[in-house]
Amino acid sequence: MNNFSYTPAATAKEALGLRKDTKEAAFIAGGTTLLDLMKANVEAHPQLIDINQLPFKGIQETADGLRIGALERMSDVGENALVMQQYPVIAEALLLSASPQLRNMASIGGNLLQRTRCGYFRDPAFPCNKRNPGSGCPAQVGDNRNLAILGTSEACIATNPGDLAVALVALDAVVVLENAKGKQRRVPLLDFHLLPGTTPQRETILEPDELIVAVTVPAAAHARKSHYVKVRDRASYAFALVSAAVGLEVQGGQIRSARLALGGVGTKPWRALEAEKMLVGRAATEETFRTAAAAAVRGAQPREHNRFKVEMAQKTLVQALQELMAS
Amino acid sequence: MNLDTKGDAAGTPHNSAPEDGTRRSFIKQAGGILGLALAPPLISQAERLTAFSKTVEGVSTMTLKVNGTARTIQAEPRVSLLDALREYLDLTGTKKGCDHGQCGACTVLVEGRRINSCLTLAVMNQGKEITTIEGLAKGEELHPMQQAFLKHDGLQCGYCTPGQILSGVACVQEGHATTDDQVREWMSGNLCRCGAYPNIVAAVREVAGKA
Structure with a gap:
């Protein structure tokens, strides 16, 4: 790991001011992604700005939903009673993420910025358009078993690795950002992550002079009745091959509203908007679920080693919806 | 001057005001400036205001x-x-x-x-x-988790054991050791290449039962 200077910031203004002075500086909260990538020489920063003292805390019920401070830890949010009762898909996604140790460290804001696990990105010996723009993408014809089938481009097929973001994007979460002038803006999580296109190095709309303050989630019947299913190579402590976040409002056997998102298959947390439309107004049956699941993977572009994800994603979605209806 | 890092995540109440990038941090900064104002007058105004961003560099x-x-x-x-x-x-x-x-x-x-x-x-x-x-041990007296690992032979080569034991202590304290399945899930962040898992689960479960 390259050497760096370390500065604990007392306020957001101060943290953002330091970043302005040193553009290559990075913010550190939990550090679980940052230090991992710095040790692997994937990232190098001359300065780390510790933002743990910033007041971006709290897990609160607001007038229209839930507000989670960006510096809350994954473990605390995953076991919060309000989150578990009113937004179960968020709690489930969190507790199926990483390990208890990592969840005690990792912040909510940092988790939304988690970087891909693509082996070519993580190994500086290889070209990678995300790490070194214009150098190429060996994953297209290489070891792409864990990589994306939706939202891919000729430049990049790296999977967004998160679980939390999949649950949040399903529930219409909004990210609250603050810049150096103290001005805040609210961005739907759906628009927060970017498709790789020809610029896979740019992963979110977050500006260099902005920090994530909080995430808000609107209360809804489909949030209260929601569920997360994660399929992995081992029973626990692994990234998703495929995951599904689902939420339904059902009255008299008929679906009134639906929320679907997929993890492990997209270059960003993948909301299945077309599939949701195929559920609304229909009977909550396995047949309906299968039709919607087929719509969710329409347009998928699998590569040689990840073709299995097309079927697995559909089965995972159907399973999640069936488990939700049985709960 | 080293910045005291006490009093972050763990101790902060979950009731801070919404969109509070300004209010609480202002109070914190104001308090800090007030505190520093009482310091010897040799400290310049510029030094007082930058005291918060004391950068640690080199050894x-x-x-x-x-x-x-x-x-x-x-x-x-x-x-x-x-x-x-x-x-x-x-x-x-x-x-x-x-x-x-x-x-x-x-x-x-x-x-x-x-x-x-x-x-x-x-x-x-x-x-x-x-x-x-x-x-963990109190003098010569082993911690109950250490004793349980010995009793249940929760190791072979022993390299992962200190981590397993600390994780096991926390797992029990968190209340995540009520069933074997729960222990397997909540101890999944500790790998054991020798495969002593059944014995590790037994050790953690025994301590949880006594807790």
Whole structure:
């Protein structure tokens, strides 16, 4: 790991001011992604700005939903009673993420910025358009078993690795950002992550002079009745091959509203908007679920080693919806 | 001047005002400036205002509170808590496995919570209570989790064991050791290449039963 200077910031203004002075500086909260990538020489920063003292805390019920401070830890949010009762898909996604140790460290804001696990990105010996723009993408014809089938481009097929973001994007979460002038803006999580296109190095709309303050989630019947299913190579402590976040409002056997998102298959947390439309107004049956699941993977572009994800994603979605209806 | 890192995540009440990038931080800063105003007048105004952003660069003095004792080291900011424990404090009970947060061998408790000491910096953990495997026993009397690992033969080569034991202690304290399945899930951050898992589960379950 390259050497760096370390500065604990007392306020957001101060943290953002330091970043302005040193553009290559990075913010550190939990550090679980940052230090991992710095040790692997994937990232190098001359300065780390510790933002743990910033007041971006709290897990609160607001007038229209839930507000989670960006510096809350994954473990605390995953076991919060309000989150578990009113937004179960968020709690489930969190507790199926990483390990208890990592969840005690990792912040909510940092988790939304988690970087891909693509082996070519993580190994500086290889070209990678995300790490070194214009150098190429060996994953297209290489070891792409864990990589994306939706939202891919000729430049990049790296999977967004998160679980939390999949649950949040399903529930219409909004990210609250603050810049150096103290001005805040609210961005739907759906628009927060970017498709790789020809610029896979740019992963979110977050500006260099902005920090994530909080995430808000609107209360809804489909949030209260929601569920997360994660399929992995081992029973626990692994990234998703495929995951599904689902939420339904059902009255008299008929679906009134639906929320679907997929993890492990997209270059960003993948909301299945077309599939949701195929559920609304229909009977909550396995047949309906299968039709919607087929719509969710329409347009998928699998590569040689990840073709299995097309079927697995559909089965995972159907399973999640069936488990939700049985709960 | 080292910034005291006490009083962050763990102790902060979950009731801060919404969109509070201004109010609480202002109070904090105002309080700090007031405090510094009482310092000897030799400190210039500029120095007072920049006191919050004291940058640590190169080898500097850090104080870590490990197993109840404050220990001082001279280290760079890039030194992980794991390396500080092993290489600077000779507390080699905490093991370096993958050094990337994937194996759990480096598990220690910080403020009572289990973490991977390889993915945090020593400089960030000043002022916090750090517990390593060396701090569990009371003199010659082993911690109940250590005794249970001996009784159930919860190890073969022993390399992952300090991490397993610290993680097991936390697992029981968290209330995540009520069934074998729950222990398997909540101990999944600690890998054991020898495959002593059934015996590790038995040890953690026994301590949980007595707790």
